Amino acid sequence: MVRPGEHDILLTSMHNLNSRQESAVQRANYMWMWFSxxxxxxxxxxxxxxxxxxxxxxxxxxxxxGITWALLFVPPDYQQGNTIxxxxxxxxFASISLAFFPLMAVAGTITLVWRMKLADMxxxxxxxxxxxxxxxxxxxxxxxxxxxxGTWWIWDGRLTSMLLQFFLLVGVISLRSALExxxxxxxxxxxxxxxxxxxxxxIKYSVDWWNTLHQPSSGFSLSDQAPNPxxxxxxxxxxxxxxxxxxxxxxxxxxxxxxxxxxxxxQWVEELVQGT
Amino acid sequence: xxxxRQKRLGIVLFIxxxxxxxxxxxxxxxxxxxxxxYTPTQVAQGEVAAGQRIRIGGMVKEGSLYSADDSLxxxxxxxDYVNDVMIHYEGILPDLFRExxxxxxxxxxxxxxxxxxxxxxxxxxxxxxxxxxKAALDAAGASATNHPLTSQPES
Numbered sequence: 048m049v050r051p052g053e054h055d056i057l058l059t060s061m062h063n064l065n066s067r068q069e070s071a072v073q074r075a076n077y078m079w080m081w082f083s084x085x086x087x088x089x090x091x092x093x094x095x096x097x098x099x100x101x102x103x104x105x106x107x108x109x110x111x112x113g114i115t116w117a118l119l120f121v122p123p124d125y126q127q128g129n130t131i132x133x134x135x136x137x138x139x140f141a142s143i144s145l146a147f148f149p150l151m152a153v154a155g156t157i158t159l160v161w162r163m164k165l166a167d168m169x170x171x172x173x174x175x176x177x178x179x180x181x182x183x184x185x186x187x188x189x190x191x192x193x194x195x196x197g198t199w200w201i202w203d204g205r206l207t208s209m210l211l212q213f214f215l216l217v218g219v220i221s222l223r224s225a226l227e228x229x230x231x232x233x234x235x236x237x238x239x240x241x242x243x244x245x246x247x248x249x250i251k252y253s254v255d256w257w258n259t260l261h262q263p264s265s266g267f268s269l270s271d272q273a274p275n276p277x278x279x280x281x282x283x284x285x286x287x288x289x290x291x292x293x294x295x296x297x298x299x300x301x302x303x304x305x306x307x308x309x310x311x312x313x314q315w316v317e318e319l320v321q322g323t
Numbered sequence: 324x325x326x327x328r329q330k331r332l333g334i335v336l337f338i339x340x341x342x343x344x345x346x347x348x349x350x351x352x353x354x355x356x357x358x359x360x361y362t363p364t365q366v367a368q369g370e371v372a373a374g375q376r377i378r379i380g381g382m383v384k385e386g387s388l389y390s391a392d393d394s395l396x397x398x399x400x401x402x403d404y405v406n407d408v409m410i411h412y413e414g415i416l417p418d419l420f421r422e423x424x425x426x427x428x429x430x431x432x433x434x435x436x437x438x439x440x441x442x443x444x445x446x447x448x449x450x451x452x453x454x455x456x457k458a459a460l461d462a463a464g465a466s467a468t469n470h471p472l473t474s475q476p477e478s
Contacts, residue, residue: 122453126419131451152339160331197417197444203359241339245346256350257357258380260427265449272459274450 086163088306089315095299102296109289116282133191135283139290141184144212145250146294147177148243151219155237165302167233168309170240171223172301178216180294185209196260204253205261208246215243360427367406373432379408380427380446388422401426412440419445 117135124131151173157166188206193199200206219236226232254263268275310316324332350357360380361371371377381401388399395414399422400407410428420426425446430439452460 122455124451125454125457126447127451134451156332156335159335160328195417195419195445195447197419198442201359201444204357238335238338241335242342244339245343249350257354257359258362259359260444260446262447262449265451272456272463274452274456274460276452276456278453279451 086165088165088310091165092306106292106296109285113285113289127195130194135286137187139287140180143290143294144181144184145247147173148247151240152244155240158233158237168302168305172305174216174219176297181213201260203259204257205259208250208253212246362403363406363408364403366408376431378427378429383422383424385422408438410438410440412443416443417445
């Protein structure tokens with residue numbers, strides 16, 4: 048038996064339940080729409096066009112602040128003196144280098160499973176950028192090493208695995224240009240990128256697993272009176288963000304180029320080109 | 324997710340997992356060879372044959388450094404605080420070389436049982452700080468010495 052008052056409550060709660068279910072369905076729909084929109088080159092081209100100026104401004108600000116701070120205001124290291132300033136270039140480039148294979152692997156998996164156009168454009172443009180960033184990490188490390196270690200190269204776990212990453216990236220680039228069928232090339236590169244991810248763990252943990260000439264990664268200390276105090280790491284964090292933004296800007300710019308090339312026969316690109 | 328996509332994702336995951344396993348096992352098997360240097364204790368335990376070209380990593384033992392007045396010849400002990408190995412070297416040392424510093428030497432044991440290094444490299448740890456902070460730490464007696472062999476990474 049349902050009494051009059053209870054009936055209302057029951058109805059209201061059923062209504063609530065229904066609307067909650069609906070909103071969950073809607074949210075899932077939005078998620079799915081967002082995911083499939085992400086695959087639309089036109090949508091990405093328009094959105095990234097709006098983001099780019101802001102990213103460039105943020106990158107320039109952080110670069111100017113970070114480089115000035117690192118070169119002029121960081122105190123000389125107790126062991127390495129002024130040579131420590133190389134760290135503010137080397138560490139950001141080395142850390143962003145480790146992001147390339149995971150990025151290409153995620154993009155590659157989306158290419159293999161969902162055949163999303165944009166994912167393969169990300170994978171294709173990330174490879175040459177990754178090779179450049181890895182090369183810069185190796186070069187800045189060599190300059191640092193030649194001064195502090197007394198050698199610019201040694202075949203220890205860290206340096207060798209990083210060099211392997213450089214060659215793997217060159218391999219991904221060559222694989223893509225070697226295969227004429229674009230779809231087959233995309234699939235082959237996706238598989239190689241997923242496999243190449245393993246090397247990222249080797250690079251990251253090489254200094255812990257084996258004894259190496261390269262030092263292990265540093266911790267951050269919050270105290271002024273301890274190794275790695277804030278005066279050492281705050282400018283480093285700024286430089287890391289600056290180089291991450293530099294990476295984002297470079298990647299977006301080359302993806303936009305790739306979109307224009309691949310979509311050159313679509314109407315919106317023709318309109319865009321004729322409009323300018 | 325549609326069944327054919329699920330199947331493709333399954334294949335991708337299978338390839339990734341099996342290759343990781345294969346490479347992980349290979350690296351595990353090779354780990355002895357990937358180490359850059361032997362420790363003085365490994366040398367003392369006879370893990371290295373005479374005449375074999377190797378690298379030894381350790382600290383320059385305090386008070387062991389002797390350098391010749393008329394040549395670039397130096398002599399020092401490298402230690403892991405358990406065992407020492409005497410090193411003879413003739414050549415230019417890295418700027419960071421000094422007693423208490425972590426180093427890696429490359430060379431071999433000659434017929435007389437002396438380790439002759441052909442190359443000496445300086446090793447530094449992951450701790451960076453200014454001279455002032457270092458001085459304050461030393462004054463407080465805190466241990467911030469350069470121990471690349473024993474230090475553990477904080478992150």
